Amino acid sequence: MYSVGDLRKGLKVEIEGVPYVITEFSFLKPGKGQAVYTCRLKNLLTGSAMTKSYRSNEAFGEPNVEEKHLRYSYKEGEDFVFVDENYEQINISAEILGDSKYFLSEDMPVDALFFNGQAIELTLPFFVEKKVIQTDPGNRGNTATNVMKPAKIEGDYEIPVPLFVKEGDVIRIDTRTSEYVDRVK
Amino acid sequence: MTHDSISKMKSALVMRSRIIQAIRDFFVDRGFLEIETPVRIPVPALELHIDAISSDGHFLRTSPELHMKRLLAAGYDRIFQIGPCFRRGEKGRLHNPEFTMLEWYRLNADYNDILVDTKMLVAFLAEKILGGASVVFQGRKIELMPLWECIPVDDAFVLHAGWSPVKRFDADRFDMDLLEKVEPNLPSDRPVVLMDYPAEAAALARRKPGRPEVAERWELYIGGMELVNAFSELTDPVEQRKRFEECAEERRKAGRDVYRLDEEFLQSLEKGMAPSGGAALGLDRLVMLLTDSAEINEVRSFCH
Numbered sequence: 001m002y003s004v005g006d007l008r009k010g011l012k013v014e015i016e017g018v019p020y021v022i023t024e025f026s027f028l029k030p031g032k033g034q035a036v037y038t039c040r041l042k043n044l045l046t047g048s049a050m051t052k053s054y055r056s057n058e059a060f061g062e063p064n065v066e067e068k069h070l071r072y073s074y075k076e077g078e079d080f081v082f083v084d085e086n087y088e089q090i091n092i093s094a095e096i097l098g099d100s101k102y103f104l105s106e107d108m109p110v111d112a113l114f115f116n117g118q119a120i121e122l123t124l125p126f127f128v129e130k131k132v133i134q135t136d137p138g139n140r141g142n143t144a145t146n147v148m149k150p151a152k153i154e155g156d157y158e159i160p161v162p163l164f165v166k167e168g169d170v171i172r173i174d175t176r177t178s179e180y181v182d183r184v185k
Numbered sequence: 186m187t188h189d190s191i192s193k194m195k196s197a198l199v200m201r202s203r204i205i206q207a208i209r210d211f212f213v214d215r216g217f218l219e220i221e222t223p224v225r226i227p228v229p230a231l232e233l234h235i236d237a238i239s240s241d242g243h244f245l246r247t248s249p250e251l252h253m254k255r256l257l258a259a260g261y262d263r264i265f266q267i268g269p270c271f272r273r274g275e276k277g278r279l280h281n282p283e284f285t286m287l288e289w290y291r292l293n294a295d296y297n298d299i300l301v302d303t304k305m306l307v308a309f310l311a312e313k314i315l316g317g318a319s320v321v322f323q324g325r326k327i328e329l330m331p332l333w334e335c336i337p338v339d340d341a342f343v344l345h346a347g348w349s350p351v352k353r354f355d356a357d358r359f360d361m362d363l364l365e366k367v368e369p370n371l372p373s374d375r376p377v378v379l380m381d382y383p384a385e386a387a388a389l390a391r392r393k394p395g396r397p398e399v400a401e402r403w404e405l406y407i408g409g410m411e412l413v414n415a416f417s418e419l420t421d422p423v424e425q426r427k428r429f430e431e432c433a434e435e436r437r438k439a440g441r442d443v444y445r446l447d448e449e450f451l452q453s454l455e456k457g458m459a460p461s462g463g464a465a466l467g468l469d470r471l472v473m474l475l476t477d478s479a480e481i482n483e484v485r486s487f488c489h
Contacts, residue, residue, distance in 0.1 A: 005274050027277025030368075031404055031414045032388045033360035034234045035275070053361070056234075057439070 002060040004037045012044070014061035019044040019115050044113065044120055065115050072108045080104065082112070092119045099178045102157035103128045124175040129184050130154050131170050138163030148180075197484050200314065201472045205267060207313045208287060208468075211306055217263040217289060222252035224269060228447050231432045232388065236273040236442065238282070244444070245271035248465060249288055250389065251450040254418060257290050257461050258453040265289035267468060278480050279410060279470060281488050287471075290463035295417040296390070296401045299462040300378065303405060303413055304333065307376065314475050322408040322477050328375050329407070335378045336371075339399070345370045351398050354385040368409065377406045389425075390416035408474055415464035422454035 002013055009025045024040035038053045044065070070082035070090060079091040080101060092112070094101055100122055104110075108128075113121040135151035148160035153171070161180045165171060172181040209219065229237035229244045230251050237244040246252075249266050256264055270286045291298060311318050311329045318330040339351040346362040371377045380403040384392055387400030401417035419425050429446050436443050472484040482488040 027275065027280055028364050029234070029275060029277075029280060030360055030363045031411050032232065032234065032386060033363065034357075036361065036364055053365070055357075 002062060004035075004054050004056050004058050007037050007039060007054070007060075012063050012065050013041075014063035015041075019063035019065055019120070023049070044115060063115060064117075065113060068112050068114065070110050070112050072104045072106060072110060074106070082110065090119065092122065096120065097122055099157075100124050100175060102153075102155040103130070103173060103175050103178075104155070126175060127172050127181060128175055129170050129172055130157075132161070132165060132167055135161065135165060135167055137166070191486070194483060194486070197472065197476045197478060198486055200476045201484055204310065204314055204472055204475060205468070207310055208267065208306070210313075211309050212263075212265045212289060215263070215302075217265045218261060220253070220256060220261070220264050220266055221268065222246075222249045222256070222266060226252070228444050230389075230447065231429045231436070231444055233432055233435055233439075237444065238271045238273045247272050248286060250463070250465070251447050253288055253290050253463070254458070254461075255450055255453045257292055257418075257463075258456065258458040260292075262292035263290070279467075279473075281469070281481050281485065283489065284481070285468040285485075287466040287468050288463065290418070290461060292459050292461045294462040295460060296403055296415050296462050299415045299464045300403065303415070303464060303466075304330075307407075310471075310475065320408075320474060320477070322474055323479060325373055325408065327373070327408055333376045333378055334372050335380055335403075337381050338379050338383065339381070341367050341371070341379060350383045350386075354383045356385065359383070359386065368406070368411075371406055371409070373409055379404045379406070387419070387428075388414075388416070389419050389428075391419045391421070410470050410474065411467075412470050412474070413464050413466045416462065418458075418461045418463055420454055420458040420460060422451055425454055426451055 007022060007025055009022055011022050013020055013022065020041040020043055022039045023042050026038045027035060028038065029035040035056055036053050038051065040049060040051050042049050068084050070084050073081045073083050075081070076091065078094055080094065080097060082090045082092060084090060096119055103124055105128070109125065111123040112119050130153040133152045133154060136149060138149060147163055149163055150158050151161040151165060152158050159173065159178065159180055161171060165183055170184040172184055173179065174181050213219065224246055225240050225243045226246050227243055229247050235247050237247050248270050249268065253264060253266060265288065267285065267287050269283055271283050273282060275282055289302065308330050311320065319326055319328050339349055342348060342350050342362065346366040350359050381393060381399040382402045384398055384400050387402060390400040390402035393399050393401050403415050404411055405413040426446065433443050469481045469484055473481065476484060478484050
């Protein structure tokens with residue numbers, strides 16, 4: 001169990017059976033009064049956030065969460081197969097992966113978070129490089145810098161890219177936002 | 186703390202030194218005696234929500250209050266002290282377990298006299314440190330002089346929280362609503378004084394003559410920060426002993442450390458002490474205000 005004195009940014013706690021991570025934390029105390037510990041909590045199962053205030057007598061569970069370093073191996077039906085450091089196979093569903101599934105490539109290292117033995121979150125390297133499979137030629141007449149056009153990349157994912165990007169180019173993508181960063185070549 | 190962040194804070198530490206020097210000038214010019222009382226003490230003041238850090242059979246002081254009042258009782262009529270205090274588990278944007286407090290006390294005075302001192306101190310510092318009467322703090326301009334807004338605690342609660350803590354006190358609700366409903370709605374363009382706390386939240390303040398349901402205590406807020414706590418001091422030894430005993434009992438019930446009563450302090454009250462007033466000012470927060478710093482660790486050379 002954790003007490004309020006243990007609360008800090010980044011700590012994972014369990015509240016009513018649900019694992020949360022503290023994303024913001026503040027300690028407030030009126031003169032002569034009792035302390036109030038205010039947390040911004042992110043639900044690790046759904047990603048939704050909430051703000052809660054606690055008093056000094058509250059206690060919190062320690063969630064059974066475990067972080068593992070995995071490498072991507074291959075796709076098997078609806079599942080994606082990873083291997084851990086002991087070469088054990090771990091299947092993770094497309095639902096948990098979300099957009100991340102488009103950015104995987106063979107042998108890519110990923111960090112996976114498990115809650116009670118079930119994978120609940122996968123973190124890819126922040127930047128991945130992908131080849132552009134299909135995109136229309138940019139209109140040279142349009143010089144505005146913020147104009148984007150759609151491009152299809154390896155893995156069958158479509159993202160907006162600047163007009164100068166051509167088919168066959170390799171681009172860098174930020175996996176946290178699923179956005180184009182720059183052209184590699 | 187990294188080498189770089191220590192270098193970056195140099196301008197704040199230069200200001201801090203000037204502010205401390207100016208505070209000393211202010212009090213010494215007005216006939217106050219600067220004193221030092223022990224930091225490591227046999228027994229901390231009993232307060233419901235303040236925990237002391239123990240130190241080899243003693244404690245680190247959570248405030249110099251009881252020792253300073255013993256000096257008052259012994260006839261030291263105007264005294265001030267700047268020094269470290271320690272409170273266990275208090276760490277946040279405005280808190281650090283070790284922090285610096287300015288306390289001053291006057292014999293034959295009450296909390297109104299202390300409010301006059303405080304206004305003059307703020308005016309003096311504004312002129313000396315800022316060269317004017319206003320300060321920009323966290324993007325907001327605050328006129329430090331001349332108008333301070335004094336609001337009775339009860340009025341502030343009725344207005345912003347919708348209930349009267351003086352009519353019927355609820356400790357849990359009081360602290361929560363103070364933080365979440367009252368403080369955020371106080372005027373932010375000038376200093377604000379919340380006055381006359383419910384007697385249940387009196388701490389070491391005396392009850393108001395003729396209005397025993399409130400205590401002569403005020404708190405000064407500037408820029409949303411609670412900066413000064415002041416009392417007309419409780420000098421009645423019987424009432425003081427009773428409050429300590431009640432506080433000890435509440436702490437026992439809440440499962441917190443229970444400190445023994447400070448009998449030497451109580452004895453000095455029993456010998457008779459003239460009416461007096463005193464205040465505690467969070468020096469780090471004052472430096473934050475005058476240097477426009479968002480966090481306490483930006484104005485202390487090292488925070489542990």
